Amino acid sequence: xxxxxxxxxxxxxxxxxxxxxxxxxGPEAYHWIDFLSETGCGLWQxxxxxxxxxxxxxxxxxxxxxxxxxxVSPALLFEEKLLNRSDLSDRPNFPxxxxxxxxxINWKITLLDRAYRRFTKLxxxxxxxxxxxxxxREAYWLDDYALFMAIKDAHGGKSWKEWTDDxxxxxxxxxxxxxxxxxxxxxxxxxxxxxxxRQWQELHNYARSKNIQVIGxxxxxxxxxxxxxxxxxxxxxxxxxxxxxxxxxxxxxxxSETGQLWGNPLYRWSRHKETxxxxxxxxxQATLRLVDFVRIDHFRGFAAYWEIPYGKPTAVEGRWVPGPxxxxxxxxxxxxxxxxxxxxxxxxxxxxxVAIRDSFHLPGMKLLQFAFSTDSADPFLPxxxxxxxxxxxxxxxxxxxxxWYHSAPEVERDFCRRYLARSGDDISWDMIRFIxxxxxxxxxxxxxxxxxxxxxxxxxxxxxxxxxWTWRIPARVLDDKGLNYRIHxxxxxxxxxxxxxxxxxxxGHI
Numbered sequence: 001x002x003x004x005x006x007x008x009x010x011x012x013x014x015x016x017x018x019x020x021x022x023x024x025x026g027p028e029a030y031h032w033i034d035f036l037s038e039t040g041c042g043l044w045q046x047x048x049x050x051x052x053x054x055x056x057x058x059x060x061x062x063x064x065x066x067x068x069x070x071x072v073s074p075a076l077l078f079e080e081k082l083l084n085r086s087d088l089s090d091r092p093n094f095p096x097x098x099x100x101x102x103x104x105i106n107w108k109i110t111l112l113d114r115a116y117r118r119f120t121k122l123x124x125x126x127x128x129x130x131x132x133x134x135x136x137r138e139a140y141w142l143d144d145y146a147l148f149m150a151i152k153d154a155h156g157g158k159s160w161k162e163w164t165d166d167x168x169x170x171x172x173x174x175x176x177x178x179x180x181x182x183x184x185x186x187x188x189x190x191x192x193x194x195x196x197x198r199q200w201q202e203l204h205n206y207a208r209s210k211n212i213q214v215i216g217x218x219x220x221x222x223x224x225x226x227x228x229x230x231x232x233x234x235x236x237x238x239x240x241x242x243x244x245x246x247x248x249x250x251x252x253x254x255x256s257e258t259g260q261l262w263g264n265p266l267y268r269w270s271r272h273k274e275t276x277x278x279x280x281x282x283x284x285q286a287t288l289r290l291v292d293f294v295r296i297d298h299f300r301g302f303a304a305y306w307e308i309p310y311g312k313p314t315a316v317e318g319r320w321v322p323g324p325x326x327x328x329x330x331x332x333x334x335x336x337x338x339x340x341x342x343x344x345x346x347x348x349x350x351x352x353x354v355a356i357r358d359s360f361h362l363p364g365m366k367l368l369q370f371a372f373s374t375d376s377a378d379p380f381l382p383x384x385x386x387x388x389x390x391x392x393x394x395x396x397x398x399x400x401x402x403x404w405y406h407s408a409p410e411v412e413r414d415f416c417r418r419y420l421a422r423s424g425d426d427i428s429w430d431m432i433r434f435i436x437x438x439x440x441x442x443x444x445x446x447x448x449x450x451x452x453x454x455x456x457x458x459x460x461x462x463x464x465x466x467x468x469w470t471w472r473i474p475a476r477v478l479d480d481k482g483l484n485y486r487i488h489x490x491x492x493x494x495x496x497x498x499x500x501x502x503x504x505x506x507x508g509h510i
Contacts, residue, residue, distance in 0.1 A: 044212055071196060218296050
């Protein structure tokens with residue numbers, strides 16, 4: 001996946017400012033792209049865009065194909081006359097610096113329902129035709145997803161393992177009767193997806209017009225309580241009652257003596273192979289219609305994954321089981337040609353994982369925060385990078401760089417200061433500068449590091465069930481011309497400006 005030197009910033013749309021309690025795909029998202037363009041950054045990395053469920057995690061989605069309706073912008077709906085001023089007059093008084101998901105979800109659903117009612121009365125044949133085309137084009141996943149969400153709503157939001165057998169096991173007569181009696185609920189879900197994809201595609205087109213590429217994210221596993229598992233049980237290890245027999249996680253390690261019990265259903269890879277990995281092919285193609293590159297989370301699971309018997313309280317009792325290996329990527333390459341994939345290869349990586357990654361020339365990830373616990377041979381130190389890698393100060397799963405530095409053992413802090421030849425007083429920017437100056441083809445840092453924020457701005461604590469994914473960027477930060485200049489200067493100095501021809505000699509400061 002070779003390309004010219006580039007750089008970017010990690011920011012999920014939920015973290016953008018705005019009046020509706022959560023960042024969305026409206027004016028502030030366009031302002032964000034303008035900011036990236038002005039700073040010379042050519043990459044925007046986001047988290048998965050799917051509809052979030054329990055815990056509000058983008059990594060536990062109700063669908064591997066659907067979009068998050070809470071990201072739909074009311075401001076854009078107003079511009080299209082799908083909402084009017086009175087629809088927005090009862091907006092709650094939301095906090096500016098974090099997402100209060102319960103209140104936000106209620107508000108967004110209220111607005112989306114208002115927009116749907118207006119749409120049904122709107123004499124706009126073009127919009128109605130566009131909606132029909134969308135439904136036909138996306139029917140391969142949208143039909144199941146809309147039905148799943150309507151049934152889930154009729155069951156009070158309960159997981160599908162708690163539904164009655166006729167719904168769980170997809171009795172055709174029962175489902176047909178439900179569809180007939182619940183057309184409005186099903187159509188509302190379809191319409192919300194139409195709005196999301198319409199707004200995202202316009203935003204993505206705007207990013208492309210500014211020569212900015214979006215890095216998306218695919219979690220290797222899907223949620224059990226999602227339409228994918230419910231509609232395609234044959235692709236997973238389920239018993240006769242459609243309960244998982246085994247689930248995903250990671251074994252005990254230095255960070256956790258009981259490991260991590262994720263609970264996702266595991267793929268029946270032999271069945272996927274029989275279909276030519278058709279479901280995976282659809283998933284990757286669908287994601288790449290939304291973004292330009294895709295990071296696959298927990299890439300090592302393609303080589304081998306930790307299998308835990310269903311019902312165990314921790315991840316201690318499990319075993320390593322071989323994954324599909326290179327076979328799935330060979331099939332994807334034959335179907336799609338190039339593989340614009342970034343391998344999330346963090347943690348304990350075995351030679352078979354490296355072999356898959358390197359045989360398809362996929363860039364792996366380097367995190368500078370991980371570099372200071374050993375010695376100068378540590379692969380996360382910039383002098384050990386190769387060009388075909390993506391270097392980060394940290395990601396959404398880590399503390400901010402400032403937070404990491406202030407909580408790290410003194411031996412690591414000392415090594416960090418000596419390596420960077422800095423005092424640590426401006427640690428976030430010192431770390432950004434070092435990865436920007438490295439040979440890594442792509443470099444990224446969370447916006448929190450550019451703002452020198454501490455642990456209070458952390459996005460996620462792995463293993464913590466609630467309170468994650470709530471951070472929002474302070475309003476008007478993106479209007480700071482000093483910040484803009486400082487990022488642009490780094491990109492200029494280290495040949496990472498997205499629009500610059502570096503065959504022309506550097507001409508000093510901007």
